[in-house]
Amino acid sequence: MLRYFFKRLLSLALSLLAASVVIFLALEVVPGDPAAYMLGLNAQEDTLNALREQLGLNGTILERYLSWAGGLLTGDFGISYTYRTPVADMIGDRLWVSLPLALYALTLSTLIAFPAGIWAASRRGSYVDAGVMGVTQLGVAIPNFWFAMLMVLVFAINLRWFSAGGFAGWDEGFWASIKSLTLPAIALALPQASILTRVMRSSLLDTLGEDFIRTARAKGLSKGQAMWRHALRNALIPVLTIMGLQFSFLLAGAIIIENVFYLPGLGRLVFQAISARDLIVVESVVMLLVFAVIMVNFSVDLAYALVDPRLRGRR
Amino acid sequence: MRLGKIGNGLFSVLALVASMGMAQAKSDIVVALQLEPPHLDPTSAAAGAIDSVLYSNVFEGLTRFGPDGSVNPGLAESWEISADGKTYTFHLRSGVKFHDGTDMTAEDVKFSLDRARDDDSANAQKALFAGIENVEVVDPQTVKVTLSAPAGNFLFNMAWGDAVIVAPESIENIKSNPVGTGAFKFSNWVQGDRIDLEKNTDYWGTPAKLDKATFKFISDPTAAFASVMAEDVNAFVSFPAPENLPQFDADPRFQVLVGSTEGETILSTNNKLPPLDNLKVRKAIAHAIDRQAIIDGAMFGYGTPIGTHFAPHNPDYVDLTGNSAYDPELSKELLAEAGYADGFTTTLKLPPPSYARRGGEIIAAQLRAVGIETEISNLEWAQWLEQVFKGKDYGLTIVSHTEPMDIGIYARPDYYFQYDKPEFQKLFEELTVESDTEKRSDLLKQAQTMISEDYVNGYLFQLAFPTVANAKIRGLWKDAPTQATDLTAVYWED
Numbered sequence: 001m002l003r004y005f006f007k008r009l010l011s012l013a014l015s016l017l018a019a020s021v022v023i024f025l026a027l028e029v030v031p032g033d034p035a036a037y038m039l040g041l042n043a044q045e046d047t048l049n050a051l052r053e054q055l056g057l058n059g060t061i062l063e064r065y066l067s068w069a070g071g072l073l074t075g076d077f078g079i080s081y082t083y084r085t086p087v088a089d090m091i092g093d094r095l096w097v098s099l100p101l102a103l104y105a106l107t108l109s110t111l112i113a114f115p116a117g118i119w120a121a122s123r124r125g126s127y128v129d130a131g132v133m134g135v136t137q138l139g140v141a142i143p144n145f146w147f148a149m150l151m152v153l154v155f156a157i158n159l160r161w162f163s164a165g166g167f168a169g170w171d172e173g174f175w176a177s178i179k180s181l182t183l184p185a186i187a188l189a190l191p192q193a194s195i196l197t198r199v200m201r202s203s204l205l206d207t208l209g210e211d212f213i214r215t216a217r218a219k220g221l222s223k224g225q226a227m228w229r230h231a232l233r234n235a236l237i238p239v240l241t242i243m244g245l246q247f248s249f250l251l252a253g254a255i256i257i258e259n260v261f262y263l264p265g266l267g268r269l270v271f272q273a274i275s276a277r278d279l280i281v282v283e284s285v286v287m288l289l290v291f292a293v294i295m296v297n298f299s300v301d302l303a304y305a306l307v308d309p310r311l312r313g314r315r
Numbered sequence: 316m317r318l319g320k321i322g323n324g325l326f327s328v329l330a331l332v333a334s335m336g337m338a339q340a341k342s343d344i345v346v347a348l349q350l351e352p353p354h355l356d357p358t359s360a361a362a363g364a365i366d367s368v369l370y371s372n373v374f375e376g377l378t379r380f381g382p383d384g385s386v387n388p389g390l391a392e393s394w395e396i397s398a399d400g401k402t403y404t405f406h407l408r409s410g411v412k413f414h415d416g417t418d419m420t421a422e423d424v425k426f427s428l429d430r431a432r433d434d435d436s437a438n439a440q441k442a443l444f445a446g447i448e449n450v451e452v453v454d455p456q457t458v459k460v461t462l463s464a465p466a467g468n469f470l471f472n473m474a475w476g477d478a479v480i481v482a483p484e485s486i487e488n489i490k491s492n493p494v495g496t497g498a499f500k501f502s503n504w505v506q507g508d509r510i511d512l513e514k515n516t517d518y519w520g521t522p523a524k525l526d527k528a529t530f531k532f533i534s535d536p537t538a539a540f541a542s543v544m545a546e547d548v549n550a551f552v553s554f555p556a557p558e559n560l561p562q563f564d565a566d567p568r569f570q571v572l573v574g575s576t577e578g579e580t581i582l583s584t585n586n587k588l589p590p591l592d593n594l595k596v597r598k599a600i601a602h603a604i605d606r607q608a609i610i611d612g613a614m615f616g617y618g619t620p621i622g623t624h625f626a627p628h629n630p631d632y633v634d635l636t637g638n639s640a641y642d643p644e645l646s647k648e649l650l651a652e653a654g655y656a657d658g659f660t661t662t663l664k665l666p667p668p669s670y671a672r673r674g675g676e677i678i679a680a681q682l683r684a685v686g687i688e689t690e691i692s693n694l695e696w697a698q699w700l701e702q703v704f705k706g707k708d709y710g711l712t713i714v715s716h717t718e719p720m721d722i723g724i725y726a727r728p729d730y731y732f733q734y735d736k737p738e739f740q741k742l743f744e745e746l747t748v749e750s751d752t753e754k755r756s757d758l759l760k761q762a763q764t765m766i767s768e769d770y771v772n773g774y775l776f777q778l779a780f781p782t783v784a785n786a787k788i789r790g791l792w793k794d795a796p797t798q799a800t801d802l803t804a805v806y807w808e809d
Binding site for chain 1: 351353354360361362434435436437438439441442490491505506507508509531532533534535537538541542544545546547667695696697698700701702704705716718724
């Protein structure tokens with residue numbers, strides 16, 4: 001068990017190292033000079049050089065990689081070229097928007113998907129099942145930014161229940177912040193919930209067709225009892241896999257939704273940083289997201305073991 | 316049934332969360348801008364967004380721009396200019412305090428100007444300070460600036476956001492905590508979201524009428540529309556979606572101000588790249604372009620046609636649009652004379668703004684009609700700066716030059732148009748040292764005519780400056796003589 005754990009840890013470290021090299025090199029070949037971007041059309045050559053020197057842009061590739069990667073190891077993400085503040089602080093601030101948003105969306109999607117999936121599976125072939133399948137088909141097909149704009153039109157412009165975007169800030173209180181995250185969270189949750197519902201339903205149906213369910217029914221359990229006691233737990237493994245993937249996606253992939261609702265989250269930070277060639281911010285955020293994805297997958301592996309006792313004993 | 320309950324539950328949660336709104340007080344304002352400042356030091360970046368938030372509100376210079384572009388006294392109450400035009404003696408206002416409570420004195424002026432022209436300076440407009448030879452503190456209220464040569468536009472230069480007065484005590488943290496002398500002081504910045512300013516109760520001049528001002532940053536045009544419609548923001552300065560303006564105009568809740576900017580939008584041309592180095596070819600391009608079609612198609616009718624690199628609202632402007640009237644037949648003749656009867660192919664590199672992307676498609680079609688094929692490529696700003704601006708690897712591009720009074724760029728042969736004409740350079744040298752208003756006006760007119768007749772670039776239109784605001788707001792600037800959102804005179808009408 002311990003040996004397995006260390007092996008996992010080593011492969012985790014190697015993946016991170018490989019990711020850091022790929023990210024750094026990919027951004028190095030992108031054309032564009034951050035200093036020229038900052039100083040604009042009237043800048044003189046000596047001013048540009050002075051700024052490049054201040055930003056540490058004049059070193060060789062290897063020097064800059066080592067100073068960046070070395071900093072990451074000690075928790076020092078460097079100083080943003082454009083904002084001139086520590087990248088770690090900026091990421092910290094943005095995480096307070098992106099992380100709650102991802103959790104909020106994931107909670108909504110789970111709260112919708114579990115009941116809907118179970119309900120559809122338990123009434124397979126009925127109108128209920130057909131209805132759920134139809135709605136989720138729509139949910140997968142509708143682009144989330146379009147749905148977001150539709151909600152803004154209805155709930156912000158016509159009904160005036162919500163603001164059209166922006167983030168209140170946690171200083172303004174918990175509910176004010178939750179309120180400003182509600183429309184974006186729903187927009188993000190809808191397609192996720194649709195996918196999750198369909199996975200939940202089909203996984204449950206597969207399990208319900210297994211021999212051990214027939215055995216349970218033969219033992220005298222009702223259809224409902226067999227489902228709750230035996231089928232559900234077994235059906236959860238694919239659902240957990242999808243949820244893990246979805247959480248990583250929600251954390252990293254909310255760029256468009258964050259722009260539609262002008263939320264100060266990680267996605268918008270990366271978006272702004274790419275156009276300003278604030279490479280150190282882009283590199284560090286992408287690295288953090290890689291780290292997050294790897295950690296989420298690791299946690300999902302642990303969660304498998306919780307729902308499936310067979311996995312606990314192995315190795 | 317059960318789904319219905321879930322739906323109802325969700326709906327009531329939505330309603331509950333939604334009912335926690337706040338009433339709008341009349342002494343604060345939320346102003347939206349498209350771009351967020353990268354940091355808050357106007358003296359070390361070109362980003363216009365910094366000035367859009369801080370100019371005149373938080374930071375002030377020796378002189379300042381008025382709403383019509385005139386140069387007015389700022390922190391300097393008055394000044395004397397020596398007979399040879401080389402020495403400016405500024406008399407500073409008394410009782411001016413920085414927001415941290417320290418006094419603003421001649422020492423601060425010297426510090427600010429010396430810092431801007433230093434070798435290590437990262438000032439994006441360092442050329443503004445190039446003529447300064449020496450800055451001398453006479454007494455705490457008087458400062459003497461000596462120039463190496465007379466400069467007719469020195470007072471104008473000192474009004475720029477890049478020339479504001481900063482204090483040595485607070486310079487270290489200026490990028491995150493700007494300390495100026497203005498009618499508003501900086502209070503808070505939530506990066507990616509908003510900047511809050513509050514009224515400076517110790518202000519030396521007419522105090523601000525608002526207690527609090529918040530700047531929000533919304534770049535997406537659709538989100539911009541929604542934010543104004545939902546009245547999340549009270550004013551949107553430089554509104555990014557011109558197609559929505561008629562709708563706001565028709566809505567009694569809003570007012571629409573369409574002013575002018577200092578942004579000459581031009582079809583920049585590489586004057587060294589064959590066949591564009593041929594005057595006849597450039598003239599042919601100019602006559603092939605239908606400006607009004609571009610203004611209507613790309614800007615939904617907002618924009619003023621220009622025939623040279625000068626702002627039409629400036630008193631010294633000469634209307635030279637006749638030099639490049641839309642005449643495709645003449646254009647074809649000129650091409651034939653130049654030896655390109657069958658046309659030619661060149662590149663058209665477009666930066667991100669919609670005037671360039673939309674305008675580029677229209678210009679490409681107009682040029683095709685006279686036989687000139689263009690290969691369009693869409694670039695990000697960073698790529699554009701690298702390839703076009705620095706690398707001069709382009710044939711044609713569209714860009715708006717937003718700096719005020721920037722006709723001097725035509726005197727720089729290494730500038731990306733690569734227009735190298737000794738007569739113009741001489742003319743501009745004369746202009747630089749001339750301080751007589753009438754003679755300056757004459758020289759400026761000559762300069763405008765020269766570049767227009769040389770067809771250096773295709774001159775398209777002056778970028779419009781649309782502001783959408785709540786109908787009850789008064790005192791906003793209609794025009795944008797510099798990038799600024801001066802809120803010092805803004806108030807709510809009852």
